[in-house]
Amino acid sequence: MKIAVMGAGAIGSYFGGLLARAGEDVWFVARGPHLQAMREKGLRVESPHGDFSIPVQATDDPAEVGPVDLVLFTVKSFDTEGAARQMLPMMGPQAVVLSLQNGVTNEEVLGRVIGPDKVLGGLCYIPADVPEPGLVKHNGPKRDIIFGELPGGITGRARAILAVLEKAGIPTTLAEDIRVPLWSKFLFISAFSSITALTRMPIGPVRDTPEAWELYAGLLEECYLVARGLGVNLPDNAVAQTLEMSKNWPDSAKSSLLQDLEKGKRLEIDALCGAVARLGDQVGVPTPLSRCVYGALKVHQPKTAS
Structure with missing residues (x-):
């Protein structure tokens, strides 16, 4: 599966790193020193579940990534609308966006830009930070994702995403009612x-x-x-x-x-x-x-x- 991490800070980089390590085609959309470090030296992760380093594909230009199957959307809530517009070049016909942000209104903002049918609701429980560019420190045992279709129910595309996340070793729950x-x-x-x-x-x-x-x-x-x-x-x-x-x-x-x-x-x-x-x-x-x-x-x- 081709996956983009939009807003690859601590949380996005951690989950993106696990997915890349599992063999998925992952792009990290980031900025600043963290982007530069990932380009030059790859991504390093320190975690109670095991440390690892991995070369990654990183950019600040979504157009360089091209159409993807899945976007992990991890930007700060106040950047949601702007980042949604920036990622339009990545939105292929079957692309879906999984928001892992704080709050309960981001999905509505995303839907206004890319279409509500392309948005999945989600949340994560993970203590992590970026103590230095290119390094993600996972600070506890939890690293869970819960997600689902906003109208409710279980769909084929949600099951496919669940399988990819579980293959990467991410504890994941597919919720019948994500609200x-x-x-x-x-x-x-x-x-x-x-x-x-x-x-x-x-x-x-x-x-x-x-x-x-x-x-x-x-x-x-x-x-x-x-x-x-x-x-x-x-x-x-x-x-x-x-x-x-x-x-x-x-x-x-x-x-x-x-x-x-x-x-x-x-x-x-x-x-x-x-x-x-x-x-x-x-x-x-x-x-x-x-x-x-x-x-x-x-x-x-x-x-x-x-």
């Missing part, structure tokens, strides 16, 4: 990102401060009610389960949103707390906490962000 796992993850990351970025603290001090923990629970509840308002069948105990899971995270755990805030980078708030507020408006669910966090963090959005 449930998408929103289950979003419930956590939207509230976790919001509370850690707002307080400028990792989860430990939030847990130790009753007022902050209450705010975290309130953010989870708002997101849960929005999901149910949209017809997503999250379990009744979804908020309680997420709170219990959050008690087991290391005290030092920070969201990527907090890390971006500390580094002065552009923030994914429009896809996180901002999305909760917007979608709440659509279904008539009040979201005062999410709206407040969004407004407070918007002040820190770099002025260069459009």
